Amino acid sequence: MATPTLQVALDLLELDRAVEIADEAVRGGADWIEAGTPLIKSEGMQAVRALRERFPGHEIVADMKIADTGAVEVEMAAKSGAGIVCILADADDTVIAEAVRSARKYGVRIMADLINVADPVSRSRELAALGVDYINAHVGIDQQMIGKSSLDLLRRLAGEVGTPVAVAGGLDAETASEAVAAGASIVIVGGNIIKAADVTGAAQRVRNAIDRPEIRPREEESRDAVIRRLFEAVSAPNVTDAMHRKGAMAGVVSLCGRKKAVGPAVTVRTVAGDWAKPVEAIDVAGPGDVLVISNDGRKDVAPWGELATHSAKNRGVAGVVIDGAARDIDDIREMGFPLFATATVPNAGDPKGLGEINTEIACCGQEVRPGDWIVADESGVVVVPRERAYEVARRAMEVKKTEERIREEIRRGKTLSEVSELLKWEKRR
Numbered sequence: 326m327a328t329p330t331l332q333v334a335l336d337l338l339e340l341d342r343a344v345e346i347a348d349e350a351v352r353g354g355a356d357w358i359e360a361g362t363p364l365i366k367s368e369g370m371q372a373v374r375a376l377r378e379r380f381p382g383h384e385i386v387a388d389m390k391i392a393d394t395g396a397v398e399v400e401m402a403a404k405s406g407a408g409i410v411c412i413l414a415d416a417d418d419t420v421i422a423e424a425v426r427s428a429r430k431y432g433v434r435i436m437a438d439l440i441n442v443a444d445p446v447s448r449s450r451e452l453a454a455l456g457v458d459y460i461n462a463h464v465g466i467d468q469q470m471i472g473k474s475s476l477d478l479l480r481r482l483a484g485e486v487g488t489p490v491a492v493a494g495g496l497d498a499e500t501a502s503e504a505v506a507a508g509a510s511i512v513i514v515g516g517n518i519i520k521a522a523d524v525t526g527a528a529q530r531v532r533n534a535i536d537r538p539e540i541r542p543r544e545e546e547s548r549d550a551v552i553r554r555l556f557e558a559v560s561a562p563n564v565t566d567a568m569h570r571k572g573a574m575a576g577v578v579s580l581c582g583r584k585k586a587v588g589p590a591v592t593v594r595t596v597a598g599d600w601a602k603p604v605e606a607i608d609v610a611g612p613g614d615v616l617v618i619s620n621d622g623r624k625d626v627a628p629w630g631e632l633a634t635h636s637a638k639n640r641g642v643a644g645v646v647i648d649g650a651a652r653d654i655d656d657i658r659e660m661g662f663p664l665f666a667t668a669t670v671p672n673a674g675d676p677k678g679l680g681e682i683n684t685e686i687a688c689c690g691q692e693v694r695p696g697d698w699i700v701a702d703e704s705g706v707v708v709v710p711r712e713r714a715y716e717v718a719r720r721a722m723e724v725k726k727t728e729e730r731i732r733e734e735i736r737r738g739k740t741l742s743e744v745s746e747l748l749k750w751e752k753r754r
């Protein structure tokens with residue numbers, strides 16, 4: 326079998342950063358360099374020209390995702406220095422045929438991207454007949470966030486397509502290895518190389534994995550286990566960033582320092598510090614749940630204290646969030662239990678049994694339903710709607726990864742404004 330090709334996808338907005346990152350990726354063993362679609366949209370064909378100039382010995386791939394005017398877009402990319410131009414496999418046959426004619430004229434090759442194609446096997450055969458040079462089994466970044474897998478798509482094509490097959494979509498060293506074993510001759514990696522603080526090291530790991538593919542048995546993980554693992558690995562700010570800055574509760578703070586709480590909510594509505602329902606909710610909660618208590622924001626009377634915390638800790642409750650006050654903070658802090666509230670006050674209410682457990686509540690400005698996910702740390706508390714928890718957890722991890730590279734560039738001496746090109750991206754009216 327020929328050595329698989331490693332293509333690094335530069336899905337970035339800034340050309341200087343893209344060139345710098347490409348340089349590091351090439352040092353780690355990347356063969357082909359892709360001007361990613363966001364880079365092309367941000368910088369135009371100048372991105373392709375700059376990469377061609379900087380890397381004369383490497384293949385430059387222009388991920389144009391062509392949907393129309395196949396000939397002219399291939400011509401633009403070819404004249405700018407691309408050797409391979411990407412087209413959407415779903416484009417009409419007339420677009421594909423024109424792109425192929427243009428590619429032959431300018432001496433470049435066409436890669437068709439199967440993103441969102443309903444019947445990838447039949448379409449790949451049609452594309453081969455139309456003269457496409459490579460098929461890309463690609464699951465897009467947004468699709469990855471809801472759990473779609475490029476390896477599943479690749480495996481559907483195995484043995485069915487004569488054209489060389491590339492694969493792209495959330496690959497890392499481990500899945501790149503599996504991709505080669507499943508028949509990919511080109512492995513395309515974006516985020517897991519370009520977002521790393523050590524781009525060269527990340528590229529090297531993928532390089533080694535595809536040169537010596539080895540398949541390790543994978544443990545099946547439930548969706549809830551994935552959600553918990555990811556939310557535990559990211560911060561509350563990463564989560565609200567992933568939700569377009571939404572989901573954060575207002576005015577609630579950690580009372581126990583660096584103690585994080587992650588888990589599905591068991592909701593409690595209580596009245597005037599009545600601690601019956603909050604304490605009964607401990608028995609309703611399972612290990613790993615977070616109690617979210619609305620005390621109507623009252624700061625003069627506490628529905629939660631040390632004995633309740635003791636009981637919650639025994640039960641494995643992951644944390645407590647209160648729209649209102651808590652008491653016995655010194656003891657609770659000693660227990661190391663994650664407690665978040667809007668105030669502290671020494672007096673409790675009486676256990677009369679007013680209120681409800683596991684109904685929709687409003688807590689510190691956010692609606693919380695039973696089973697919605699809570700991520701709370703020293704920055705505050707974020708609520709994630711349960712039906713979006715998997716997607717938001719995946720996106721929050723991408724936010725965290727993106728920050729790793731930005732942090733590294735600041736460490737090397739750039740300002741945050743320079744890394745983000747803030748002036749360029751100020752909103753114009």
Ligand SMILES: O=C(CO)[C@H](O)[C@H](O)COP(=O)(O)O
Nearest residue numbers: 334493494495496514515516
């Ligand atoms: O074409 C793309 C997105 O449309 C990406 O370049 C491709 O998905 C590879 O990047 P990643 O490894 O981050 O998924």
